[in-house]
Amino acid sequence: MQSSGPAGFSHAPVSKLLLLGMGSCSLLASLLHWKPLLHLQLVPHLTQYHQYFRLLTHQIAFANSGELFVGGMVMYHLRVIERLYGSRKYAAFVFVSSVISTFLELGALMSLRGVGLRYIPAGPFAFIYALLYQYHRLIPVTYRFKFLGINLDDKMYLYLMAGQLILMQFPYSLVPSICGLIAGSMYRSDIASIKQWRFPLVLQRLASRYLRPFLASSPPPRSTAPTWEGRRGGGFGTSSARVEAIDGLRNRRSGGRVQSLLNSISDTTDPSLTREDVNLSPTPTNTPPTAEQISMLQAMFPDQPEEAVTSALQQARNDVSRAVEVLLNRG
Known part of the structure; x- marks a missing residue:
């Protein structure tokens, strides 16, 4: 499965x-x-x-x-x-x-x-x-x-x-x-x-204060391998490696532009905004992606044509992790 x-x-x-x-x-x-x-x-x-x-x-x-x-x-x-x-x-x-x-x-x-x-x-x-x-x-x-x-x-x-x-x-x-x-x-x-539509802010705060502590789960152990290939002994040919790559993308959002945007969401007057509602993609680059980057993403998204994969890499400034998120958000 x-x-x-x-x-x-x-x-x-x-x-x-x-x-x-x-x-x-x-x-x-x-x-x-x-x-x-x-x-x-x-x-x-x-x-x-x-x-x-x-x-x-x-x-x-x-x-x-x-x-x-x-x-x-x-x-x-x-x-x-x-x-x-x-x-x-x-x-x-x-x-x-x-x-x-x-x-x-x-x-x-x-x-x-x-x-x-x-x-x-x-x-x-x-x-x-x-x-x-x-x-x-x-x-x-x-x-x-x-x-x-x-x-x-x-x-x-x-x-x-x-x-x-x-x-x-x-x-x-x-x-x-x-x-x-x-x-x-x-x-x-x-x-x-x-x-x-989102639940009112009052209900969200009450849930975060009284329910979240009882529902919180410890994060999964993170691998010390320097690359995704090192974690699984290969590329993205298996579904578990692909999902770990996507989940690792979210786990590493501890700094930089993405974190600053997420912080700005919490400071806005409309608490209903989520990361899906904000365009987190950086400014596209004119530098063409490498064949290795394209093949890596095509292995993860076999349904996506090469043009869509190339466009996602350019929009993500040839960052494979960000390109994964771009393709997922296109749904």
């Missing part, structure tokens, strides 16, 4: 909170026999009994241990999206995508009653698939291979696991999954500028 960066939840506190919360709620629902209160059903729970709490509970816990295990594995591997977005933007994405998908699910329940759709099963199916859409659009393929004459890539393992999650309550789980894909697409398209 494609590596999602260093093991653990370093730089991913929101993902850690979501997994702990989902596991705890699923366990409590099982022990206290609350499972019948989790699924979302229009008639009679919403229309007659007015159990509007189901709009929330149907997305916070799975109904059985198999779904919890598979869903937890998928969410764990998708923590790479939080490392790419930043925790503030990722938390906003979780809220926005959950709200949009809930409205879409209600619409599906009302419009598809005639074909037998009676309820939406318990579990964050919609959020997982909204997150999976971001993964599909943002994370490049590391390697490709053929199986029985079919062209496949390293991202298919995560897709197969997500597909297994749908099959556990098929066909009812198919509806929230589709709603999640639509919500993820709407967020990625920035409809009504929803990508710019």
Whole structure:
């Protein structure tokens, strides 16, 4: 399976909170026999009994241990999206995508009653698939291979696991999954500028003060090897080497122009700005990149044409580390 960066939840506190919360709620629902209160059903729970709490509970816990295990594995591997977005933007994405998908699910329940759709099963199916859409659009393929004459890539393992999650309550789980894909697409398209929304500054400060200390994870051990090749004994042919290179790019932001820009973000009056919202690319250079630099980036981004790789290197002033970030931000 494609590596999602260093093991653990370093730089991913929101993902850690979501997994702990989902596991705890699923366990409590099982022990206290609350499972019948989790699924979302229009008639009679919403229309007659007015159990509007189901709009929330149907997305916070799975109904059985198999779904919890598979869903937890998928969410764990998708923590790479939080490392790419930043925790503030990722938390906003979780809220926005959950709200949009809930409205879409209600619409599906009302419009598809005639074909037998009676309820939406318990579990964050919609959020997982909204997150999976971001993964599909943002994370490049590391390697490709053929199986029985079919062209496949390293991202298919995560897709197969997500597909297994749908099959556990098929066909009812198919509806929230589709709603999640639509919500993820709407967020990625920035409809009504929803990508710019962030939680209020007061809530961000409270979370940083009271939640972050409990969710903080120690950073992964750093290699003492002077080069990336020395760390892995080779180039960027494996996904783990590529992800370590990208993660090392973020870890080394301790000084220079990038750090000064990040410091300026925290001093602005708009705390919602993240590193993705600021152009961190230096002024392009006219010096052509070397063939070795181009081949190195093409090995990391096989889907990118040579012109795009060359343009990224020139924009990064022939700095391979910065060129990696330029290509990732192009998404």
